[in-house]
Amino acid sequence: SQTIHQWPATLVQPVGSPLSLECTVEGTSNPNLYWYRQAAGRGLQLLFYSVGIGQISSEVPQNLSASRPQDRQFILSSKKLLLSDSGFYLCAWSKQIYNEQFFGPGTRLTVL
Amino acid sequence: SQQGEEDPQALSIQEGENATMNCSYKTSINNLQWYRQNSGRGLVHLILIRSNEREKHSGRLRVTLDTSKKSSSLLITASRAADTASYFCATDHGGSQGNLIFGKGTKLSVKP
Numbered sequence: 467s468q469t470i471h472q473w474p475a476t477l478v479q480p481v482g483s484p485l486s487l488e489c490t491v492e493g494t495s496n497p498n499l500y501w502y503r504q505a506a507g508r509g510l511q512l513l514f515y516s517v518g519i520g521q522i523s524s525e526v527p528q529n530l531s532a533s534r535p536q537d538r539q540f541i542l543s544s545k546k547l548l549l550s551d552s553g554f555y556l557c558a559w560s561k562q563i564y565n566e567q568f569f570g571p572g573t574r575l576t577v578l
Numbered sequence: 579s580q581q582g583e584e585d586p587q588a589l590s591i592q593e594g595e596n597a598t599m600n601c602s603y604k605t606s607i608n609n610l611q612w613y614r615q616n617s618g619r620g621l622v623h624l625i626l627i628r629s630n631e632r633e634k635h636s637g638r639l640r641v642t643l644d645t646s647k648k649s650s651s652l653l654i655t656a657s658r659a660a661d662t663a664s665y666f667c668a669t670d671h672g673g674s675q676g677n678l679i680f681g682k683g684t685k686l687s688v689k690p
Contacts, residue, residue: 500677509666509682510621525677556620564608564670567678569620 468493472557472570479577485530485544487573489557492538497559499540500567501532504554516540552577582610582667582681590687597654599684601667602647610643610650611668611678621666624652659690 469492479485491497498517502510512525514532522532529548533541540557554574558567585600601610609628613621627634627643627650634641640653654661664685668678 502680507682510680512677512679515677554618558621563677566611566623566626567621567668568623571620572618574618
């Protein structure tokens with residue numbers, strides 16, 4: 467069966483520090499991968515999606531970036547965090563477009 | 579941009595009652611999906627209904643889709659305290675991208 471992992475689960479970082487969140491999927495190949503951010507009490511905002519290794523599409527221009535160095539690995543990064551980057555970050559995968567997405571447990575990021 | 583909007587924002591009911599949540603969207607879609615999120619956790623896919631379907635059942639869940647009104651409803655019958663969660667609808671762009679756009683969710687509280 468397929469599983470999706472995210473780490474860390476929680477993170478507290480000072481403003482201006484770098485960020486690296488990692489997501490890995492097991493049990494499937496060539497998944498579509500997604501990074502979302504969820505502000506408190508809000509819906510999900512799609513940040514990045516990837517249909518293959520090295521292929522990244524950005525939905526929202528900001529100081530975050532994403533990379534997909536391996537088929538089942540998706541990384542969310544920032545060189546300098548802002549206060550507004552605080553939120554709940556969710557990674558998800560799907561087998562095909564239009565299909566259901568499967569979410570990881572999320573990372574709670576607090577930028578102080 | 580197109581977005582699913584859930585209604586109501588919050589719903590509080592007693593155990594055993596039915597809970598109905600609605601979702602409206604703006605443009606044509608390929609499918610509509612409903613997800614559930616327990617507090618501080620990732621989203622869990624509940625059900626997917628395609629644009630050519632009008633109703634779908636899964637256990638105690640019943641989803642309807644009215645493409646003429648661009649709306650969907652999620653009915654949870656005989657609710658339980660464990661159904662307490664936020665429920666989100668998600669629609670695709672209706673084109674070739676297939677990325678999902680999530681609404682802000684309905685927060686359901688089921689009191690024992």
